[in-house]
Amino acid sequence: MAERLEYTAGMTDAGQRLDLFLAGAGSGLSRSQAQKLIAKGAVKVNGLPCADKNYRLQSGDTVAVHLPEPRPLRPLPERLPLDIVYEDDDLLVINKPRGMVVHPAPGHDSGTLVNALLYHCESLSTAGGPDRPGVVHRLDKDTTGLLLAAKNDFSHASLAAQLRARTVRREYIALVFGRVSPPEGKIEAPVGRHPRHRRRMAVVPGGREAVSRYRVIAILGPFSLLQVRLETGRTHQVRVHLNFIKHPVAGDPLYGPGCTPDLPPSLRNGQALHARRISFIHPRSGERLDFSAPLPPDFRAGLRLLRERYRSG
Secondary structure, eight states: OOOEEEOOGGGGGTOOOOHHHHHHTOOOOOOOHHHHHHHTTEEEEEEEEOOOTOOOOOOOEEEEEEEEOOOOOOOOOOOOOOEEEEEEEEEEEEEOOTTSSOBBBBBBBBHHHHHHHHOOOOOOOOOOOSTTBBBBBBOTTOEEEEEEEEESHHHHHHHHHHHHHTTTTEEEEEEESSOOOOSSEEEEOOOOEOOOOOOOOOEEEOOOEEEEEEEEEEEEETTEEEEEEEOOOOOOOOHHHHHHHTBBBBBOTSSSSOOTTOOGGGGOSSSSSEEEEEEOOOTTTEEEEEEEOOOOOOHHHHHHHHHHHBBBO
């Protein structure tokens, strides 16, 4: 059944563009999604259809959005390249490239890691739901590096339990803005949905417990290169925590200033964040396995340029 959302613009919203208002009104819509709905005539202002995304709101304006009925997501196998670090009858360890979404979602019906896994594997776990076969945990679209996929529900249950028990060890490499001090630290700050911007997470009272530990590897001029270890695994945790301590991940379009003139060109395609290492207990053998993945070429090229510009300290 189609959903109808309705909002009333307040005094602080006066003068704001319609598409930006909808993206920040708690609708869960991105700016591009809001623009598409406006263009389709699915948005009314004061009871009349408004197809102008640039319409400037006035205080008291009533904005109604008619959302289309959600289309069931049935991921299909696609022959896509997979960088498989490890595989057996129970699981895979994948080195995910930048730009690949883990599972289908609105706006990403194909080209995902799940589509690639369905082509590669005869069977995948079903515990994550029909739209997320094999998915045990996720990485953001532009975060690179290692993640686990389960081929059966037995291994999925074991790996998920290990994640909850915090026995899966995960380590990231992050390039952040600013000179981080002290050189080692622990960030304990609860993470939950941002109260106004629904696409974002934030450190909020009453959020879920989240713990990250960091260590400075190098200072590169106005940037710091960090090793970050997760003790919990909340959505966007590394990005949110580093932004919380005023050192957002370089190139992060959601939590930081994004691209700046001093950021090397090869690091301007998304946040400079790489899941370098993962360690877990194999569900069937009981053996602890440990895997690592080198930084992707664009990350390495950016660091090489920064090291040429600045002395590491």
